[in-house]
Amino acid sequence: MGQxxxxxxTISRQFASGGRTIGKKxxxxxxxxxxxxxxxTLAAKKSGFAEEIIESADSKSTHSLLYxxxxxxxxxxxxxxxxxxxxxxxxxxxxxxxxIREIAQQxxxxxxxxxxxxxxxxxxxxxxxxxxxxxxxxxRRAVDEYGTPQEKARGTILKNDKRRAAxxxxxxxxxxxRMENYDLAIHSDRIGLDNAAALVESFAHMRADG
Amino acid sequence: MGQxxxxxxTISRQFASGGRTIGKKxxxxxxxxxxxxxxxTLAAKKSGFAEEIIESADSKSTHSLLYxxxxxxxxxxxxxxxxxxxxxxxxxxxxxxxxIREIAQQxxxxxxxxxxxxxxxxxxxxxxxxxxxxxxxxxRRAVDEYGTPQEKARGTILKNDKRRAAxxxxxxxxxxxRMENYDLAIHSDRIGLDNAAALVESFAHMRADG
Numbered sequence: 433m434g435q436x437x438x439x440x441x442t443i444s445r446q447f448a449s450g451g452r453t454i455g456k457k458x459x460x461x462x463x464x465x466x467x468x469x470x471x472x473t474l475a476a477k478k479s480g481f482a483e484e485i486i487e488s489a490d491s492k493s494t495h496s497l498l499y500x501x502x503x504x505x506x507x508x509x510x511x512x513x514x515x516x517x518x519x520x521x522x523x524x525x526x527x528x529x530x531x532i533r534e535i536a537q538q539x540x541x542x543x544x545x546x547x548x549x550x551x552x553x554x555x556x557x558x559x560x561x562x563x564x565x566x567x568x569x570x571x572r573r574a575v576d577e578y579g580t581p582q583e584k585a586r587g588t589i590l591k592n593d594k595r596r597a598a599x600x601x602x603x604x605x606x607x608x609x610r611m612e613n614y615d616l617a618i619h620s621d622r623i624g625l626d627n628a629a630a631l632v633e634s635f636a637h638m639r640a641d642g
Numbered sequence: 643m644g645q646x647x648x649x650x651x652t653i654s655r656q657f658a659s660g661g662r663t664i665g666k667k668x669x670x671x672x673x674x675x676x677x678x679x680x681x682x683t684l685a686a687k688k689s690g691f692a693e694e695i696i697e698s699a700d701s702k703s704t705h706s707l708l709y710x711x712x713x714x715x716x717x718x719x720x721x722x723x724x725x726x727x728x729x730x731x732x733x734x735x736x737x738x739x740x741x742i743r744e745i746a747q748q749x750x751x752x753x754x755x756x757x758x759x760x761x762x763x764x765x766x767x768x769x770x771x772x773x774x775x776x777x778x779x780x781x782r783r784a785v786d787e788y789g790t791p792q793e794k795a796r797g798t799i800l801k802n803d804k805r806r807a808a809x810x811x812x813x814x815x816x817x818x819x820r821m822e823n824y825d826l827a828i829h830s831d832r833i834g835l836d837n838a839a840a841l842v843e844s845f846a847h848m849r850a851d852g
Contacts, residue, residue, distance in 0.1 A: 559832070562821065562827075564821060564822060609821060610821075611772065611774060611819060611820075611821045611827050612774060614827070614829065615828075615829040615832045616826075616827070616828055616829065616832075617772075617821050617824070617826070617827035618825075618826055619824070619825040619826065622769070622825045622826075622845075622849055623845060623848040623849055624848075627848040630844075630848070631841065631844060631845060631848065634840075634841060634844055635832075635833060635841060638833040638834075638837040638840070638841065639832055639833055
Protein backbone atom coordinates (compact mmCIF):
# COMPACT_ATOMS: atom_id res chain seq x y z
CA MET A 433 0.00 0.00 0.00
CA GLY A 434 1.01 3.61 -0.44
CA GLN A 435 2.31 5.28 2.67
CA UNK A 436 -0.71 7.36 3.60
CA UNK A 437 -3.45 6.00 1.47
CA UNK A 438 -5.95 3.48 2.81
CA UNK A 439 -7.23 0.65 0.65
CA UNK A 440 -10.84 -0.10 1.51
CA UNK A 441 -11.65 -3.09 -0.66
CA THR A 442 -15.30 -4.05 -0.99
CA ILE A 443 -16.22 -7.39 -2.52
CA SER A 444 -19.62 -8.06 -4.05
CA ARG A 445 -20.23 -11.52 -5.43
CA GLN A 446 -22.59 -14.00 -6.93
CA PHE A 447 -23.64 -16.71 -4.49
CA ALA A 448 -21.06 -19.54 -4.29
CA SER A 449 -18.65 -17.80 -6.66
CA GLY A 450 -15.85 -17.92 -4.07
CA GLY A 451 -15.97 -14.17 -3.39
CA ARG A 452 -15.92 -14.45 0.39
CA THR A 453 -12.91 -16.80 0.30
CA ILE A 454 -11.10 -14.47 -2.09
CA GLY A 455 -11.77 -11.60 0.32
CA LYS A 456 -10.35 -13.57 3.22
CA LYS A 457 -7.23 -14.57 1.30
CA UNK A 458 -6.81 -11.00 0.13
CA UNK A 459 -7.01 -9.61 3.67
CA UNK A 460 -4.37 -12.15 4.76
CA UNK A 461 -2.08 -11.20 1.87
CA UNK A 462 -2.39 -7.51 2.67
CA UNK A 463 -2.34 -8.00 6.44
CA UNK A 464 -5.52 -5.96 6.94
CA UNK A 465 -8.82 -6.74 8.72
CA UNK A 466 -11.56 -8.74 7.01
CA UNK A 467 -15.27 -8.13 7.57
CA UNK A 468 -18.24 -10.11 6.35
CA UNK A 469 -21.90 -9.99 7.32
CA UNK A 470 -21.44 -11.82 10.62
CA UNK A 471 -18.57 -9.61 11.73
CA UNK A 472 -20.42 -6.45 10.75
CA THR A 473 -23.52 -7.60 12.61
CA LEU A 474 -21.37 -8.38 15.64
CA ALA A 475 -19.74 -4.96 15.44
CA ALA A 476 -23.15 -3.34 15.12
CA LYS A 477 -24.37 -5.11 18.24
CA LYS A 478 -21.29 -4.08 20.16
CA SER A 479 -21.26 -0.50 18.97
CA GLY A 480 -22.34 2.17 21.40
CA PHE A 481 -24.37 4.06 18.83
CA ALA A 482 -26.42 1.05 17.75
CA GLU A 483 -29.34 1.68 20.12
CA GLU A 484 -29.43 5.36 19.38
CA ILE A 485 -29.63 4.73 15.66
CA ILE A 486 -32.28 2.10 16.06
CA GLU A 487 -34.36 4.64 17.99
CA SER A 488 -33.84 7.46 15.52
CA ALA A 489 -34.71 5.12 12.68
CA ASP A 490 -38.09 4.37 14.24
CA SER A 491 -39.73 7.35 12.62
CA LYS A 492 -38.83 6.02 9.21
CA SER A 493 -39.91 2.45 9.72
CA THR A 494 -43.59 2.85 8.89
CA HIS A 495 -42.82 4.32 5.51
CA SER A 496 -40.33 1.57 4.82
CA LEU A 497 -42.82 -1.09 5.79
CA LEU A 498 -45.53 0.33 3.55
CA TYR A 499 -43.08 0.82 0.73
CA UNK A 500 -41.78 -2.70 0.99
CA UNK A 501 -45.27 -4.16 1.19
CA UNK A 502 -46.29 -2.22 -1.90
CA UNK A 503 -43.18 -3.46 -3.69
CA UNK A 504 -43.83 -7.07 -2.73
CA UNK A 505 -40.38 -7.35 -1.22
CA UNK A 506 -41.54 -8.40 2.19
CA UNK A 507 -39.92 -11.82 2.18
CA UNK A 508 -36.92 -10.97 0.07
CA UNK A 509 -34.60 -9.08 2.27
CA UNK A 510 -33.80 -10.52 5.53
CA UNK A 511 -32.79 -12.76 8.27
CA UNK A 512 -35.88 -12.12 10.43
CA UNK A 513 -39.44 -13.33 10.07
CA UNK A 514 -42.75 -12.16 11.47
CA UNK A 515 -44.86 -9.05 11.05
CA UNK A 516 -42.10 -6.66 12.14
CA UNK A 517 -39.56 -8.16 9.80
CA UNK A 518 -38.73 -5.35 7.43
CA UNK A 519 -38.70 -2.33 9.70
CA UNK A 520 -36.26 -4.17 11.95
CA UNK A 521 -34.12 -5.02 8.93
CA UNK A 522 -34.18 -1.41 7.87
CA UNK A 523 -32.95 -0.40 11.29
CA UNK A 524 -30.26 -3.05 11.19
CA UNK A 525 -29.20 -1.82 7.77
CA UNK A 526 -28.78 1.68 9.14
CA UNK A 527 -26.68 0.44 12.03
CA UNK A 528 -24.54 -1.65 9.66
CA UNK A 529 -24.23 1.36 7.39
CA UNK A 530 -22.67 3.34 10.22
CA UNK A 531 -20.51 0.45 11.34
CA ILE A 532 -19.12 0.12 7.81
CA ARG A 533 -18.26 3.82 7.79
CA GLU A 534 -16.57 3.52 11.17
CA ILE A 535 -14.58 0.48 10.02
CA ALA A 536 -13.46 2.25 6.86
CA GLN A 537 -12.32 5.29 8.82
CA GLN A 538 -10.06 3.13 10.92
CA UNK A 539 -7.92 2.16 7.91
CA UNK A 540 -7.39 -0.39 5.16
CA UNK A 541 -9.69 -3.41 5.21
CA UNK A 542 -11.67 -5.89 3.13
CA UNK A 543 -15.46 -5.84 3.42
CA UNK A 544 -17.60 -8.53 1.81
CA UNK A 545 -21.22 -7.76 0.97
CA UNK A 546 -23.60 -5.55 2.94
CA UNK A 547 -23.77 -2.96 0.15
CA UNK A 548 -20.41 -1.61 1.36
CA UNK A 549 -19.59 -0.30 -2.11
CA UNK A 550 -22.72 1.83 -1.96
CA UNK A 551 -22.28 2.91 1.67
CA UNK A 552 -18.72 4.08 0.93
CA UNK A 553 -19.39 5.48 -2.52
CA UNK A 554 -18.01 8.93 -1.67
CA UNK A 555 -14.74 7.58 -0.26
CA UNK A 556 -11.85 8.03 -2.74
CA UNK A 557 -9.87 5.16 -1.20
CA UNK A 558 -12.47 2.52 -1.93
CA UNK A 559 -11.83 -0.23 -4.47
CA UNK A 560 -14.94 -2.12 -5.56
CA UNK A 561 -14.56 -5.72 -6.73
CA UNK A 562 -17.16 -8.08 -8.16
CA UNK A 563 -16.65 -11.85 -8.28
CA UNK A 564 -18.70 -14.07 -10.57
CA UNK A 565 -18.39 -17.56 -11.99
CA UNK A 566 -20.14 -20.23 -14.03
CA UNK A 567 -23.31 -21.77 -12.66
CA UNK A 568 -21.81 -25.28 -12.86
CA UNK A 569 -18.83 -24.42 -10.70
CA UNK A 570 -21.09 -22.57 -8.26
CA UNK A 571 -23.23 -25.70 -7.98
CA ARG A 572 -20.08 -27.73 -7.23
CA ARG A 573 -19.00 -25.21 -4.61
CA ALA A 574 -22.44 -25.10 -2.98
CA VAL A 575 -22.54 -28.91 -2.75
CA ASP A 576 -18.90 -29.45 -1.67
CA GLU A 577 -18.43 -26.51 0.66
CA TYR A 578 -21.85 -25.45 1.91
CA GLY A 579 -23.34 -28.94 1.97
CA THR A 580 -26.28 -27.92 -0.23
CA PRO A 581 -28.05 -31.08 -1.53
CA GLN A 582 -27.10 -31.63 -5.19
CA GLU A 583 -30.69 -31.53 -6.42
CA LYS A 584 -31.38 -28.24 -4.66
CA ALA A 585 -28.12 -26.46 -5.48
CA ARG A 586 -29.20 -24.76 -8.68
CA GLY A 587 -32.39 -23.41 -7.13
CA THR A 588 -30.60 -22.27 -3.98
CA ILE A 589 -27.99 -20.38 -6.00
CA LEU A 590 -30.49 -18.60 -8.20
CA LYS A 591 -32.67 -17.73 -5.21
CA ASN A 592 -29.70 -16.33 -3.31
CA ASP A 593 -28.56 -14.23 -6.27
CA LYS A 594 -32.07 -12.82 -6.52
CA ARG A 595 -32.06 -12.09 -2.80
CA ARG A 596 -28.73 -10.28 -3.06
CA ALA A 597 -29.89 -8.23 -6.00
CA ALA A 598 -33.15 -7.38 -4.20
CA UNK A 599 -31.32 -6.45 -1.00
CA UNK A 600 -28.90 -4.22 -2.86
CA UNK A 601 -31.56 -2.58 -4.99
CA UNK A 602 -33.92 -2.07 -2.06
CA UNK A 603 -31.33 -0.27 0.03
CA UNK A 604 -29.40 1.58 -2.67
CA UNK A 605 -31.88 2.22 -5.47
CA UNK A 606 -29.07 1.09 -7.82
CA UNK A 607 -28.74 -2.11 -9.85
CA UNK A 608 -26.66 -4.97 -8.48
CA UNK A 609 -23.94 -6.55 -10.60
CA ARG A 610 -23.62 -3.78 -13.21
CA MET A 611 -20.07 -3.65 -14.49
CA GLU A 612 -19.89 0.16 -14.37
CA ASN A 613 -20.25 0.07 -10.59
CA TYR A 614 -17.09 -1.95 -10.02
CA ASP A 615 -13.40 -1.24 -10.50
CA LEU A 616 -12.58 -4.85 -11.23
CA ALA A 617 -14.81 -7.82 -12.05
CA ILE A 618 -13.23 -11.27 -12.07
CA HIS A 619 -14.51 -14.60 -13.36
CA SER A 620 -13.15 -16.68 -10.49
CA ASP A 621 -13.22 -20.03 -12.33
CA ARG A 622 -10.70 -18.85 -14.86
CA ILE A 623 -7.77 -18.38 -12.49
CA GLY A 624 -8.90 -19.87 -9.16
CA LEU A 625 -9.39 -18.19 -5.79
CA ASP A 626 -5.73 -17.78 -4.79
CA ASN A 627 -4.86 -16.12 -8.08
CA ALA A 628 -7.94 -13.94 -7.88
CA ALA A 629 -6.83 -12.70 -4.46
CA ALA A 630 -3.34 -12.03 -5.85
CA LEU A 631 -4.82 -10.14 -8.79
CA VAL A 632 -6.87 -7.87 -6.53
CA GLU A 633 -3.75 -7.29 -4.44
CA SER A 634 -1.89 -6.16 -7.59
CA PHE A 635 -4.80 -3.90 -8.47
CA ALA A 636 -4.72 -2.34 -4.98
CA HIS A 637 -0.99 -1.65 -5.26
CA MET A 638 -1.41 -0.13 -8.72
CA ARG A 639 -4.18 2.04 -7.36
CA ALA A 640 -2.09 3.16 -4.38
CA ASP A 641 0.86 4.03 -6.62
CA GLY A 642 -1.29 5.76 -9.21
CA MET B 643 2.72 -18.05 -21.25
CA GLY B 644 2.51 -21.78 -20.61
CA GLN B 645 4.62 -23.87 -22.91
CA UNK B 646 1.93 -25.24 -25.18
CA UNK B 647 -1.06 -23.14 -24.41
CA UNK B 648 -2.04 -20.19 -26.57
CA UNK B 649 -3.43 -17.02 -25.05
CA UNK B 650 -6.00 -15.49 -27.37
CA UNK B 651 -6.94 -12.27 -25.61
CA THR B 652 -10.01 -10.45 -26.86
CA ILE B 653 -10.69 -6.91 -25.71
CA SER B 654 -14.15 -5.38 -25.79
CA ARG B 655 -14.46 -1.78 -24.63
CA GLN B 656 -16.59 1.26 -24.18
CA PHE B 657 -15.78 4.00 -26.68
CA ALA B 658 -12.79 6.12 -25.58
CA SER B 659 -12.15 3.99 -22.49
CA GLY B 660 -8.56 3.29 -23.57
CA GLY B 661 -9.25 -0.35 -24.44
CA ARG B 662 -7.48 -0.30 -27.78
CA THR B 663 -4.35 1.27 -26.26
CA ILE B 664 -4.38 -1.28 -23.45
CA GLY B 665 -4.60 -4.04 -26.07
CA LYS B 666 -1.61 -2.64 -27.93
CA LYS B 667 0.47 -2.30 -24.78
CA UNK B 668 -0.52 -5.79 -23.76
CA UNK B 669 0.53 -7.29 -27.10
CA UNK B 670 3.89 -5.53 -26.76
CA UNK B 671 4.38 -6.82 -23.22
CA UNK B 672 3.59 -10.38 -24.28
CA UNK B 673 5.41 -10.13 -27.61
CA UNK B 674 2.39 -11.37 -29.57
CA UNK B 675 0.50 -9.93 -32.58
CA UNK B 676 -2.15 -7.23 -32.14
CA UNK B 677 -5.27 -6.98 -34.31
CA UNK B 678 -7.91 -4.28 -34.40
CA UNK B 679 -10.68 -3.58 -36.91
CA UNK B 680 -8.40 -2.12 -39.55
CA UNK B 681 -5.96 -5.01 -39.40
CA UNK B 682 -8.74 -7.59 -39.50
CA THR B 683 -10.35 -5.84 -42.49
CA LEU B 684 -6.98 -5.77 -44.22
CA ALA B 685 -6.45 -9.46 -43.51
CA ALA B 686 -9.94 -10.21 -44.81
CA LYS B 687 -9.20 -8.37 -48.06
CA LYS B 688 -5.94 -10.20 -48.49
CA SER B 689 -7.30 -13.61 -47.60
CA GLY B 690 -7.83 -16.10 -50.40
CA PHE B 691 -11.15 -17.33 -49.07
CA ALA B 692 -12.72 -13.88 -48.84
CA GLU B 693 -14.36 -13.94 -52.29
CA GLU B 694 -15.63 -17.46 -51.86
CA ILE B 695 -17.30 -16.59 -48.56
CA ILE B 696 -18.80 -13.42 -49.95
CA GLU B 697 -20.38 -15.50 -52.71
CA SER B 698 -21.66 -18.23 -50.40
CA ALA B 699 -23.10 -15.58 -48.10
CA ASP B 700 -25.21 -14.15 -50.92
CA SER B 701 -28.06 -16.54 -50.26
CA LYS B 702 -28.43 -15.20 -46.76
CA SER B 703 -28.25 -11.54 -47.51
CA THR B 704 -31.93 -11.00 -48.37
CA HIS B 705 -33.08 -12.34 -45.04
CA SER B 706 -30.54 -10.22 -43.24
CA LEU B 707 -31.63 -7.12 -45.07
CA LEU B 708 -35.31 -7.68 -44.31
CA TYR B 709 -34.50 -8.52 -40.74
CA UNK B 710 -32.37 -5.47 -40.28
CA UNK B 711 -34.97 -3.21 -41.90
CA UNK B 712 -37.65 -4.62 -39.62
CA UNK B 713 -35.41 -4.03 -36.63
CA UNK B 714 -34.65 -0.48 -37.65
CA UNK B 715 -30.93 -1.17 -37.49
CA UNK B 716 -30.21 -0.17 -41.03
CA UNK B 717 -27.92 2.71 -40.22
CA UNK B 718 -26.41 1.34 -37.06
CA UNK B 719 -23.92 -1.22 -38.10
CA UNK B 720 -21.44 -0.23 -40.57
CA UNK B 721 -18.86 1.48 -42.58
CA UNK B 722 -20.81 1.45 -45.86
CA UNK B 723 -23.75 3.48 -47.03
CA UNK B 724 -26.31 3.07 -49.75
CA UNK B 725 -29.09 0.60 -50.48
CA UNK B 726 -26.84 -2.44 -50.29
CA UNK B 727 -25.34 -1.40 -46.99
CA UNK B 728 -26.31 -4.15 -44.61
CA UNK B 729 -26.04 -7.24 -46.80
CA UNK B 730 -22.53 -6.13 -47.65
CA UNK B 731 -21.78 -5.63 -43.97
CA UNK B 732 -23.14 -9.05 -43.23
CA UNK B 733 -20.83 -10.52 -45.81
CA UNK B 734 -17.90 -8.57 -44.41
CA UNK B 735 -18.77 -9.82 -40.96
CA UNK B 736 -18.62 -13.40 -42.18
CA UNK B 737 -15.23 -12.84 -43.79
CA UNK B 738 -13.92 -11.19 -40.63
CA UNK B 739 -15.37 -14.05 -38.61
CA UNK B 740 -13.24 -16.49 -40.59
CA UNK B 741 -10.19 -14.26 -40.47
CA ILE B 742 -10.46 -14.08 -36.67
CA ARG B 743 -10.61 -17.88 -36.48
CA GLU B 744 -7.58 -18.15 -38.75
CA ILE B 745 -5.64 -15.64 -36.69
CA ALA B 746 -6.48 -17.44 -33.44
CA GLN B 747 -5.36 -20.77 -34.87
CA GLN B 748 -1.95 -19.32 -35.65
CA UNK B 749 -1.19 -18.73 -31.96
CA UNK B 750 -1.34 -16.24 -29.11
CA UNK B 751 -2.58 -12.76 -30.00
CA UNK B 752 -4.62 -9.76 -28.86
CA UNK B 753 -7.80 -8.94 -30.80
CA UNK B 754 -9.72 -5.72 -30.13
CA UNK B 755 -13.41 -5.56 -31.00
CA UNK B 756 -15.12 -7.27 -33.97
CA UNK B 757 -17.12 -9.58 -31.66
CA UNK B 758 -13.99 -11.73 -31.35
CA UNK B 759 -15.12 -13.01 -27.95
CA UNK B 760 -18.27 -14.34 -29.59
CA UNK B 761 -16.54 -15.69 -32.70
CA UNK B 762 -14.06 -17.62 -30.54
CA UNK B 763 -16.49 -18.63 -27.81
CA UNK B 764 -15.74 -22.38 -28.17
CA UNK B 765 -11.97 -21.90 -27.93
CA UNK B 766 -10.67 -22.89 -24.46
CA UNK B 767 -7.59 -20.66 -24.81
CA UNK B 768 -9.54 -17.44 -25.15
CA UNK B 769 -9.45 -14.78 -22.44
CA UNK B 770 -12.16 -12.15 -22.71
CA UNK B 771 -11.50 -8.69 -21.31
CA UNK B 772 -13.82 -5.70 -21.02
CA UNK B 773 -12.53 -2.16 -20.48
CA UNK B 774 -14.79 0.61 -19.22
CA UNK B 775 -14.32 4.00 -17.63
CA UNK B 776 -16.10 7.11 -16.40
CA UNK B 777 -17.87 9.28 -18.94
CA UNK B 778 -15.83 12.33 -17.91
CA UNK B 779 -12.51 10.68 -18.60
CA UNK B 780 -13.84 9.29 -21.86
CA UNK B 781 -14.82 12.81 -22.88
CA ARG B 782 -11.29 13.99 -22.05
CA ARG B 783 -9.79 11.14 -24.07
CA ALA B 784 -12.08 11.75 -27.06
CA VAL B 785 -11.16 15.45 -27.08
CA ASP B 786 -7.41 15.04 -26.44
CA GLU B 787 -6.69 11.95 -28.48
CA TYR B 788 -9.34 11.66 -31.16
CA GLY B 789 -9.78 15.39 -31.67
CA THR B 790 -13.53 15.24 -31.05
CA PRO B 791 -14.88 18.78 -30.48
CA GLN B 792 -15.54 19.30 -26.76
CA GLU B 793 -19.21 20.13 -27.24
CA LYS B 794 -19.80 17.00 -29.31
CA ALA B 795 -17.77 14.56 -27.23
CA ARG B 796 -20.52 13.35 -24.93
CA GLY B 797 -22.92 12.71 -27.80
CA THR B 798 -20.26 10.99 -29.90
CA ILE B 799 -19.33 8.67 -27.05
CA LEU B 800 -22.89 7.65 -26.26
CA LYS B 801 -23.66 7.15 -29.95
CA ASN B 802 -20.60 4.99 -30.43
CA ASP B 803 -21.40 2.85 -27.39
CA LYS B 804 -24.89 2.33 -28.77
CA ARG B 805 -23.43 1.40 -32.14
CA ARG B 806 -21.08 -1.13 -30.56
CA ALA B 807 -23.87 -2.66 -28.53
CA ALA B 808 -26.11 -2.82 -31.63
CA UNK B 809 -23.33 -4.33 -33.75
CA UNK B 810 -22.60 -6.97 -31.14
CA UNK B 811 -26.22 -7.80 -30.49
CA UNK B 812 -27.11 -7.90 -34.18
CA UNK B 813 -24.38 -10.38 -35.03
CA UNK B 814 -24.33 -12.48 -31.87
CA UNK B 815 -27.84 -12.34 -30.47
CA UNK B 816 -26.18 -11.79 -27.07
CA UNK B 817 -26.03 -8.69 -24.92
CA UNK B 818 -22.95 -6.48 -25.08
CA UNK B 819 -21.16 -5.46 -21.90
CA ARG B 820 -22.69 -8.07 -19.58
CA MET B 821 -20.18 -8.94 -16.89
CA GLU B 822 -20.87 -12.69 -17.12
CA ASN B 823 -19.51 -12.74 -20.67
CA TYR B 824 -16.03 -11.55 -19.68
CA ASP B 825 -13.22 -13.09 -17.67
CA LEU B 826 -11.98 -9.75 -16.45
CA ALA B 827 -13.56 -6.29 -16.53
CA ILE B 828 -11.39 -3.32 -15.62
CA HIS B 829 -12.26 0.28 -14.86
CA SER B 830 -9.32 1.82 -16.69
CA ASP B 831 -9.40 5.18 -14.89
CA ARG B 832 -8.60 3.59 -11.57
CA ILE B 833 -5.15 2.30 -12.45
CA GLY B 834 -4.30 3.82 -15.85
CA LEU B 835 -3.65 2.13 -19.17
CA ASP B 836 -0.13 0.81 -18.48
CA ASN B 837 -1.22 -0.82 -15.25
CA ALA B 838 -4.33 -2.22 -16.90
CA ALA B 839 -2.15 -3.88 -19.55
CA ALA B 840 0.10 -5.28 -16.80
CA LEU B 841 -2.93 -6.60 -14.92
CA VAL B 842 -4.24 -8.43 -17.98
CA GLU B 843 -0.77 -9.86 -18.53
CA SER B 844 -0.81 -11.22 -14.95
CA PHE B 845 -4.24 -12.67 -15.57
CA ALA B 846 -3.02 -14.40 -18.74
CA HIS B 847 -0.07 -15.93 -16.88
CA MET B 848 -2.33 -17.10 -14.06
CA ARG B 849 -4.64 -18.67 -16.61
CA ALA B 850 -1.79 -20.40 -18.42
CA ASP B 851 -0.41 -21.82 -15.18
CA GLY B 852 -3.81 -22.88 -13.86
